Amino acid sequence: MKKKQLLVSSLVVLLGLQILISLLATKVWAESPPQIIWQVTFDEFEVRAIAVDSNDNIIVTGYEYIAKYDSAGNELWTIEYPGPGYADFRGVAVDSNNNIIVAGEDGSPDDDVLIVKYTPNGTMLWARMYDFDNWNDEANAVAVDLNDNIIVAGESDQREPPWEERWIVLKCDSNGNELERDIYSFTYNHDEANDVAVDSNNNIIVTGWSRVCGGFYPDDQMLTIKYDSNFNRIWLRKYGTVDTCYGVGNYANTVTVDSGDNIIIAGYSEELDKEVIKYSPSGNIIWEKDYPDMYSSAITSENGIIVASLNEIYKLTPDGNQIWKLDYIAGYEIIGIAIDSVGNLIVGGHNSSLEGIIVKYGILDRPVCYTNYNFKATGPFYNYDMFVRWNKVPASGSIYPAFCFGFQVGQGGYIGTQLVGSSKKAIFSIWDITEGSETAQPAHTNCGRFGGEGTGAKCIIDYPWQEGREYRLRVWEAGTDDTGEFWVGTIYDTVTQEETVIGLIHLENTGGYTGYGWLTNKCSTFLEYFGGPETCFGQPYSEVTWRGPYANHGNFLANSAIVSYNPCPTTNVTSEGRPLVTHEAGDDVQQTTPAGKELWDQETPIAPDLIVQNLNTNPAQPKAGEIVNITVTIKNQGNGSTRGATFKIDFYKNLSSSPEPGQPGDLTWSVTDDLIPGATKTLTGTIVYDSPGDYQMYAQVDGNQVIYESNESNNIFGPQMIHIGVKPMPWLHLLLGE
Structure with missing residues (x-):
């Protein structure tokens, strides 16, 4: 047996690559595909189907094998079906107890539908075979409803002329006892069910294809049937040209259901160039799009649609418009896709040597929400106040709630609090500052430059903020002189009424630059995870409430909102470069501890009086x-x-x-x-x-x-x-x- 290989991405998410989650937000879909977190290869079997359990463990199956990996790509176990005969597993699903159900066909002379159920640790609970009129029977897909009933979809092939194929659907209880079955055979007796899904009402949706014209040039149409939980057909829809007998094929390979019970089917069409179709719950076509040769599909938490061919993965909006396209690993074909609880994309496949592969990508639904405040003040502004309260604070993590502000010239910056491990901090930063000379480096030990989304200046202090207490974050222009502008960031405890200076940043006049100007209405809040995507899923839930902002010391601009953190960011932000900075007005600035003491003292402050x-x-x-x-x-x-x-x-x-x-x-x-x-x-x-x-x-x-x-x-x-x-x-x- 070959040694398994686990590759982990070296992607690091840098400070300031934010998810902006704010009140009065307009959602914008992230336009770049996720990056690989890890990939694992193995040679025991080729992957034929993939699923994810509630703990984000990954289960893959194919032929006689079932394997389980944890969310970090470590193998938990691999088992081989013990027989009798061999097993060709083509579908896998997980029930509410994380039991694993695999379905396919057995290796008996009759080739019956085979369903096997395993515990989460890989112990077989039962194996059952189901015969359809002594034909060659096989399951192509399996799903589990809200009651842990098992539904499989597939085909039954006649062993002798006229070699008919029939659409079969089977429903069993959680112990494998058959409850219902449906056999569909249209006029020309060539029909096949390729995939099955269940909606929020336990209705069953099955898709595949049906022959509608016989002879030497048969035509095949996509076929989708919706059943109720008692296996009564609610509606039947065919898609494709009817009875042309041009030898045209239309085949639906995959089906998935969104949170509104809309149905998305995808497949292959030789005539219409419309391979992805969205139906309403009542069976009406909402839209139809051209994304060729699709074999797998999934729905994201935001009802985004993921469809995959053998070599490419597409993300679509709920309206069917392409957001991005991602090429799969060279030399491998995609067989199945799944999405875990955090929103990471899991893709399984194999190569021409029938070696299996699992690839885990970063989070799919990374909507970026920008705050569009309706200002009551006309601006420009010379200060901002924003109030923040942590509602839920984990024991440790790397989570930053902060308030972004913008200048008339340049990018702006942010001010906020931080949880770094178990340490609590406050930060004041201005982005996109051009690298300067040594004289521009701060003498202040808590201030310094940063790089990543650009270069900039930041000041960080230890600050003992508390859960449930509101703090005012303030950005002021402290003054100007012939050397440039001075901006100060402070945090104010509304209970103790103590104001603490986080830092004073000096924007120097260099190279013809004459200032950032005033603050503008480009402001927003964000709640950011600081770390690589490989550890994003492990971050605890956090929640903050924002109130404000206020401008020009008292003009109320917007309402409060509660925002929570779950996903992590991946998108890089480029730098345009900004002018030289120092962080103090001179060497006469002193720093003491933040516990209620004055944090700065300037003998000659650059500010009006x-x-x-x-x-x-x-x-x-x-x-x-x-x-x-x-x-x-x-x-x-x-x-x-x-x-x-x-x-x-x-x-x-x-x-x-x-x-x-x-x-x-x-x-x-x-x-x-x-x-x-x-x-x-x-x-x-x-x-x-x-x-x-x-x-x-x-x-x-x-x-x-x-x-x-x-x-x-x-x-x-x-x-x-x-x-x-x-x-x-x-x-x-x-x-x-x-």
């Missing part, structure tokens, strides 16, 4: 009822500009204490100017005090904290006292001669 410079009234001592002119002057005393962001200034004519952040004033102005460092802005308005007395005036700049400032605690001016005098009486004016 808005203050109210002065507050004046005219007249200085007004009377009650008199119009008072108010003048408020604000100043940017920071080192970064406001970049034209819209913020407000509020004036309060009388408060007993300082205004709250965001508290509306008696006068409010909006400013959209680009206040560069040192710039001032003067605002004017009028008010009236109705009663005499002493009043406390206040002014507040950017009370809603739209602008990310180096100092957020100096936005309030006051109190400033004003005395309002008594309004003169009219008769007093007369006495004074006024």
Whole structure:
């Protein structure tokens, strides 16, 4: 016996190759075929049929052998049918207890239908033979219904002239006791059932072919019959030209049923170039497509359709449009396909030397969901806030929920949390940064460059996030100067009310590059598995809830959604290259532990700092009822500009204490100017005090904290006292001669 060979793909899924799973999502089918995870070859027998059990173990059969492999491609056992006689197994299925049923024909002189049932560990439970009028009988396919009843489909051949062939279907209970049978023979007595499937109502669908014109040039049509669970025929459909006697063949080789009980048959047609047909549950043709010479089929979790010829595998949308085509292993023919619980594609076949092969491919249904938010703000945005809560956290894994953001120029980046093994982390990253000099490398031990989907900058910290607790992820432009832009990523614990800086990334002005610009509405969330597809199926279930995003510090943009992780990504993302970065503004940035301590401290932060410079009234001592002119002057005393962001200034004519952040004033102005460092802005308005007395005036700049400032605690001016005098009486004016 030859040694079995197991080949494992070296594919590695790199950080940032995301599955984007978000609210308000539009599904886009992945356009590239899956890659090989592993393949195993053996020489005991050729593969004639393949199935997968609930534990994703793989069962193959052919002639006298049955073999079982685990999901990693390791052989669990191989057994040979003990007789009497030989067995030619052509179909395999698995019941609800993972028992294995194989069907074909025995080697007795009568060639009867043979069904054998095995336990999951390969122990034979029973073997039964079924005769149809002493003809040569064989099963071509087997299926199991929801009650573990067994259905086989095949043919019965007459041993002597006129050499008739008949369509046969047999139903047995789980112990092999015959329940029903159906024999179909059309006018010309050449009919064969090639495959069988069961829908969600235990209806049975059988497909094959039937001769419709005899003589020297017989015509054959595809034939599909739907039975109810009691074996009553619900409908019968033939497909192909009727009675032309041109010697045209149309043969259905495979049938499968989607989650809506629609029926897909596929096969071979010499005349119509329509080899894949989709029927409704009532038997009406939904569509018919040209994918030639199909022998195997399967349905993905998203009702995508997989069909295979002897050498090629196609993935189709539910509408029958081709998504991709995949060439099988050179030198081997495809005999059967199956899909495991994760969505990996399993393909069995053999070569001309009748050596068997099993190939496991990556996940088929990798729909990429992009969030299309309906923004209430018009943008551009200078900050994003997104809230995330882990609903289900496994003990360990490699799973990343994160929020993607985009710039007016360039790809953007992401900010989020991570589970790496059993460690919990937070990450802030900007993609597609061109390789730089050593001076561009960060001194910060938790920041660095990455490659893969491009080059970029990332900062990662240990962060003890907890299941069931909500965290705010924040991206801000911290400021700009003549060297470039500074972007900061933070995470805020809504319970402890502690905000932690993940990192500060400096996008340098190099080679004519002058900045990424503002944040845009290109935002989305993802829940990503970080690892190779060979370990994807082992990742535990995870679930998070996203709330937001919010832009410009408070504008609510979208609703919340719960998203869960199961499949893993495979598609590579190419790099367009972006400019040089460093991760801090200078060597004066320090890092401490993340447990409630400040994570960064800049002596000269590159950010605006808005203050109210002065507050004046005219007249200085007004009377009650008199119009008072108010003048408020604000100043940017920071080192970064406001970049034209819209913020407000509020004036309060009388408060007993300082205004709250965001508290509306008696006068409010909006400013959209680009206040560069040192710039001032003067605002004017009028008010009236109705009663005499002493009043406390206040002014507040950017009370809603739209602008990310180096100092957020100096936005309030006051109190400033004003005395309002008594309004003169009219008769007093007369006495004074006024």
